[in-house]
Amino acid sequence: STQSTGAPPVRKVIIHPVVLFNIVDSFERRNDNCKRVIGTLMGRYDKGVIYVTESFAVPHQETDEEVSMGMDYAMRISEMQKKVNTNMYTVGWYSSGIQINDYSSLIHSFYKVQFPSPVHLTLDTALKEQKMKINTHITLPIGVKNGTEGCIFTPVPHEIKGSEADQVCLKFFQGLKGTRKTPNFNDPEQIVHSCDDMMAQINVILGYVKQVSAGEIPMDKEVGRQLMEVVQSIPNLESDTITNMLNSHMQDLLAVEYLTYLTRQQLAIGARINQIL
Amino acid sequence: MATNQQQQPTEDMDSIQCVEVTSQVIMKITRNCQDELDKQLDPHVSGVLLGLINENKRVLEVTHCFPLMNSDTDESMEINREHMLEMERSLRSVNIDYQQVGFYQSTYLNTHCDRNFLDSVFDYLEEMNEAIAIIYDPLKTKLGHLSLRAFKLSSAAFNLYKAEKDFTAEMLRDNLVTYENLFQEIPVVVKNSSLTNVLLCELGHVQDTTSYFTLPTSSYLEKSMQLLLGGLDEINQDLLKINKYQKSVYKKQTDMMKYIQDRKEENDRMIREGLKPLPEEDVNELFKDPAPVGRLESLLSANRITSHCDMIEEHVKSGIGKLYLADSFMS
Numbered sequence: 184s185t186q187s188t189g190a191p192p193v194r195k196v197i198i199h200p201v202v203l204f205n206i207v208d209s210f211e212r213r214n215d216n217c218k219r220v221i222g223t224l225m226g227r228y229d230k231g232v233i234y235v236t237e238s239f240a241v242p243h244q245e246t247d248e249e250v251s252m253g254m255d256y257a258m259r260i261s262e263m264q265k266k267v268n269t270n271m272y273t274v275g276w277y278s279s280g281i282q283i284n285d286y287s288s289l290i291h292s293f294y295k296v297q298f299p300s301p302v303h304l305t306l307d308t309a310l311k312e313q314k315m316k317i318n319t320h321i322t323l324p325i326g327v328k329n330g331t332e333g334c335i336f337t338p339v340p341h342e343i344k345g346s347e348a349d350q351v352c353l354k355f356f357q358g359l360k361g362t363r364k365t366p367n368f369n370d371p372e373q374i375v376h377s378c379d380d381m382m383a384q385i386n387v388i389l390g391y392v393k394q395v396s397a398g399e400i401p402m403d404k405e406v407g408r409q410l411m412e413v414v415q416s417i418p419n420l421e422s423d424t425i426t427n428m429l430n431s432h433m434q435d436l437l438a439v440e441y442l443t444y445l446t447r448q449q450l451a452i453g454a455r456i457n458q459i460l
Numbered sequence: 461m462a463t464n465q466q467q468q469p470t471e472d473m474d475s476i477q478c479v480e481v482t483s484q485v486i487m488k489i490t491r492n493c494q495d496e497l498d499k500q501l502d503p504h505v506s507g508v509l510l511g512l513i514n515e516n517k518r519v520l521e522v523t524h525c526f527p528l529m530n531s532d533t534d535e536s537m538e539i540n541r542e543h544m545l546e547m548e549r550s551l552r553s554v555n556i557d558y559q560q561v562g563f564y565q566s567t568y569l570n571t572h573c574d575r576n577f578l579d580s581v582f583d584y585l586e587e588m589n590e591a592i593a594i595i596y597d598p599l600k601t602k603l604g605h606l607s608l609r610a611f612k613l614s615s616a617a618f619n620l621y622k623a624e625k626d627f628t629a630e631m632l633r634d635n636l637v638t639y640e641n642l643f644q645e646i647p648v649v650v651k652n653s654s655l656t657n658v659l660l661c662e663l664g665h666v667q668d669t670t671s672y673f674t675l676p677t678s679s680y681l682e683k684s685m686q687l688l689l690g691g692l693d694e695i696n697q698d699l700l701k702i703n704k705y706q707k708s709v710y711k712k713q714t715d716m717m718k719y720i721q722d723r724k725e726e727n728d729r730m731i732r733e734g735l736k737p738l739p740e741e742d743v744n745e746l747f748k749d750p751a752p753v754g755r756l757e758s759l760l761s762a763n764r765i766t767s768h769c770d771m772i773e774e775h776v777k778s779g780i781g782k783l784y785l786a787d788s789f790m791s
Contacts, residue, residue, distance in 0.1 A: 199491060207656055207659050208523075210655070237491075240554040256550065263543060263547070266529075266539065266543070315658050346490075351602070351606055352487060355650070356650065359650060371778070373605070374785070429790075433783050435678075437780075440772070440773060440777075443768075443769040446765060446769055454639060457632065458638070
């Protein structure tokens, strides 16, 4: 099967982290006789970049002789997803395990019908090389025109990117380190952590500046300019103005806190009176 | 609350103690809310939670979720219903738990607690005894604190709502339902499988770009105060209504007494003049009872106001600390 020359070029794939979690979860839920799972990737394509934002598993069977997959299932579920989120369409497929074989090209040709340049994502759940490698490929036609033609899976650079909220979640999950924990609002702890981080960063910068001024490392104009910007960004105000500003801000906060306390007590009193009367 | 527990000890022991959520579900909820947040500031994002109940550990495990459309119109509610049925059928073929254990909803500064929310929680609880509602706060998560809380109606409130759709003060008193124990919060715990942990390690060190050093902004406080004032306004109006109701009840009583008095005098005068006394009429027929004021809205308002107060308090506490930090830094 050849790729039509009108297929849009794909230079990069940006994967949303939720897709990887989905793949791991569907792998864990596979039937006992399956060695790998496949599924559809959904997202959108924009100027040479494929954004993969959602995925779902597709039932399939694979033996040494033949392979079959639920094509109707895949179409049905992708239509349903499109109804709820109109911006998404099928952009490729995934499979667990890094192996790419003949069956892969068969399945790939099915997806080519739905999107002219589908991306194939593999996630190594067998953990060869002690790592869970993620690879993205697209197919390009090779061979002699009007002779033997075929297609080859070529790797495409990928990037895993989420929004700020996703990064917060991921950071929290990584902090779990295998235990169970409740997400809670612990601002003082966070501030302490941030302070420690900042101290470490300042130490690094200080070390660098000392080395440059001692002549051990050649200076870098760009770094120097940025350091200058950082130092100059501290507002140059008189200490009186600063104290006044901070005091008034503090007073605002205290007044608000007092008001909320008052409101809460009022409500509680009202509720108690209701019980008694 | 203490007496409540004494009345129904067995139910509290059987009910679930905590909700376990996998990181996959959290990521899906986050992405769903994020997509909608890009389009408008206050989206009503909701979806269905799927999972199972672990009887032995008294834990509700949430393993999967999918989003629903914004159900403002009838046709979108119809689409949602079909969607749920389709998903249930399809998920079975890929071994995903298909039992609905609740729903999730996004909130904007804790304003989610209204009549619709109560109705949804009630509907899900009717179908399944342990259904929960997960509230996700996207703004707070963006500020750096993953905010996911699970709520359900307390058993007393559930029974009361089942019997009557709008409460009066007497019903509330009899069933010991106040705005504090209307909803019961259940702790949420995040649990991952080993393979997910490997994936997390693979994703490498996530650069947390949120700055925890931002001083408390006045816009956040302003908005919270505005919402607080709005809630207080609502409660004030409810109070006026209640006052009016009580006045009309009192007025009815005095009118009744006056009528009976007049009638008696009339009859006495008739008897003195030798005429037949007027027939006794049923006093209650003449003076109808004024309609009692529903207390449900004020309960919900009180609940909302308390959560706003909590929010402001947290914000202010951390804000004061940061101000002291800034002070020591600047001087």
